[in-house]
Amino acid sequence: MPRWTKGVSGNLRGRPKRNYTFTDALRAKGSPHELAELAWKAARDGQPWAIQMIYNRLDPKPAQLKLMTEERDENPIDYSRLTDMEVRELQGLLDKAAARPDKAAA
Secondary structure, eight states: OOOOOTTSTTOTTOSOOOOOOHHHHHHTTOOHHHHHHHHHHHHHTTOHHHHHHHHHHHSOOOOOOOOOOEEETTEEEOGGGSOHHHHHHHHHHHHHHHSOOOGGGO
16 A cells, blocks of 8 residues: 655645654653743744643632522522532532431441
């Protein structure tokens, strides 16, 4: 079977030259300094994944808990009005209610 040649449909640029990449460094367990250098180089070369990764490290978004509200009848349940402690207590009660009874305790 013939191999693709440069410029033929399906291989317009030929085989790309292999560059040492961020993924290669991870596989080789590169040092944090080496990984950072590769990420910055990729960002400077316009690689979107690198730009996004660096941006997220420099300006991280705070973790947010999004609780869904559920409507029953005409009274919506708004969990956002609960404190963190009340949410943990509620989760404990729901976990307890969902647990299967222990056969040994019966």
